[in-house]
Amino acid sequence: MYGWVQKMISKTKMARYSLPPKFTLVFFLAIICITDGKYLTLDYYSKTCPKxxxxxxxxxxxxxxxxxxxxxxxxxxxxxxxxxxxxxxxxxxxxxxxxxxxxxxxxxxxxxxxxxxxxxxxxxxxxxxxxxxxxxxxxxxxxxxxxxxxxxxxxxxxxxxxxxxxxxxxxxxxxIPLPNDGLMTLIAKFLAKELTPTDMVALSGSHTIGVARCTSFRDRIYGDYQYTSKDGVELAKLKEICPVKGNDDNITNLDYTTPTLFDNAYYGNLMRGQGLLNSDQELYSSILGFQTVGLVKKYAEDSLLFFKHFSDAMVRMGNVTNPHGGEVRKNCRIMN
Ligand code: HEM
Structure with missing residues (x-):
């Protein structure tokens, strides 16, 4: 391990400064830790809270x-x-x-x-x-x-x-991404957390469960997509739940096909133009979707691939750590 680290360092400008070997190792590992949350471990609580x-x-x-x-x-x-x-x-x-x-x-x-x-x-x-x-x-x-x-x-x-x-x-x-963000804004917000467009498309598959409030999907159902993407019946129901004005907190399922099951039906919905949020539909319908359209199609066809990419992306999202450290709160609502 140490030899590998030395080799990496000797390829960089750092070699010029000929740091003491122990220091270079610590320094290098510190950089890894700060940038990608790798200090997280699977057995972190194995001794202190095994259950x-x-x-x-x-x-x-x-x-x-x-x-x-x-x-x-x-x-x-x-x-x-x-x-x-x-x-x-x-x-x-x-x-x-x-x-x-x-x-x-x-x-x-x-x-x-x-x-x-x-x-x-x-x-x-x-x-x-x-x-x-x-x-x-x-x-x-x-x-x-x-x-x-x-x-x-x-x-x-x-x-x-x-x-x-x-x-x-x-x-x-x-x-935090917003339901009316365009595709480029969505991609930029994920990239800012070091998450790729693939991570973003996979993680958006979370919208296979759960609900959204009228205020989150109103622009979508009364917007550009209304004539092309929602079949009449579904759209009429949505408009009943979410009128042009008022009832902001009325809710409907994000995935109208299998709302309580974690599956890949969400991507099929997008391919039929039936993503509930503008941000969902952008993944498939944006003219700038050259990085995302193919992924939507793949996940719609192959649920195992979706599951694999989703799990990997959840780990990567979980690795976005706060570099300032902190504490273990006794009560999650208040600092110690
Ligand atoms: C791509 C960018 C995303 C946008 C713009 C977005 C936006 C939203 C919005 C507006 C809602 C409905 C909230 C409301 O109306 O009160 C929602 C719900 C939800 N989102 Fe996202 N989201 C995104 C990505 C994600 C990701 C990455 C995850 C998880 C890893 C996620 C998980 C969920 C879940 C599970 C719900 C349902 C919540 C519930 O039923 O209470 N979303 N999202």
């Missing part, structure tokens, strides 16, 4: 048996966490008189749910292994269980994230 995965899984199972909507809610919460300052539990922090968190930012307000479930999982973890498991890791594990419990793929979740001692209302408004 962490089982605990989160059983809590998710029980939460979902009383409310199946928990699955899409927690999957989305992990995404919104990772896109603001990295996956650091910042989305979970409550506002106080002196602190403004992310919960009231545009993409989250009235739209992110499931904080009670997070509290429940956290209190179980605190009673089993106090002060050990971060809220950010809890979210990453819960997102994986959410997907499995509705028929999606399994992946191993690298762990070891820390909870932030800050949040960013501003970044929640600027960094």
């Amino acid at each position: 962490v995965s089982d605990i989160v899984h059983s809590e998710m199972e029980s939460a979902m048996s009383s409310d199946p909507r928990v699955a899409p809610q927690l999957l989305r919460m992990h995404f919104h966490d990772c896109f603001v300052q990295g996956c650091d539990g910042s989305v979970l922090l409550d506002d106080t008189a002196t602190f403004k968190g992310e919960k009231t930012a545009g993409p989250n307000m009235k739209s992110i749910h499931g904080f009670g479930v997070v509290d429940k999982i956290k209190s179980r973890l605190e009673s089993e292994c106090p002060g050990v498991v971060s809220c950010a890791d809890l979210l990453a594990l819960a997102a994986k269980d959410a997907v499995i419990l509705v028929g999606g793929p399994y992946w191993d979740v690298p762990l070891g994230r820390k909870d932030s001692r800050s949040a960013s209302f501003e970044k929640a408004n600027t960094d």
Whole structure:
């Protein structure tokens, strides 16, 4: 390993400075850690909280048996966490008189749910292994269980994230993709998190479950696509749920074909012009979609390929870490 590191370094300008061998090794490893979250490991809690995965899984199972909507809610919460300052539990922090968190930012307000479930999982973890498991890791594990419990793929979740001692209302408004973003903006927002267009198309497949509010899809159903992409019946139903004005919080399924099953039907919907959000349909219908159209077709045909790319992309999204480190919060809603 060390020889390999030395070889890499000797190929770079760093060799000129002839750093002491131990220092170069540490320096090189530090760069790897900071840039891609590789310090996360699969066995991070093997000694300190060996049952962490089982605990989160059983809590998710029980939460979902009383409310199946928990699955899409927690999957989305992990995404919104990772896109603001990295996956650091910042989305979970409550506002106080002196602190403004992310919960009231545009993409989250009235739209992110499931904080009670997070509290429940956290209190179980605190009673089993106090002060050990971060809220950010809890979210990453819960997102994986959410997907499995509705028929999606399994992946191993690298762990070891820390909870932030800050949040960013501003970044929640600027960094999280919006339903009316065009394809280039969507690609740019993912690239900013070091996620590729392939990651983006695969991760958008999350919209195979869950719901959107009228305010998120109104522009789509009364916009350019209305004549070409929605069949009359479906469109009429959507307009009933979501009139031109009012009823902003009425909801409908993102994937009208198999709304509670994690499958590849979402991509078939896009190929028929029936993506609910503008951002969904952009992946297939944008004239700039040369990187994305082929992927939509492939995932529509091959659910195993979708599952593989989705799992890989979830790990990569989970690797977007907050370089400033942090703590393990006792209560996910407040800093220690
Ligand atoms: C490509 C960019 C994306 C955009 C523009 C986007 C936008 C949205 C919007 C507007 C909603 C409906 C929210 C509401 O109306 O209250 C939604 C729901 C959802 N999103 Fe995305 N999203 C994107 C990517 C993702 C990713 C990467 C994931 C997960 C990895 C994800 C998971 C979900 C889930 C599961 C729901 C349903 C939530 C529920 O039922 O409560 N989305 N998304």
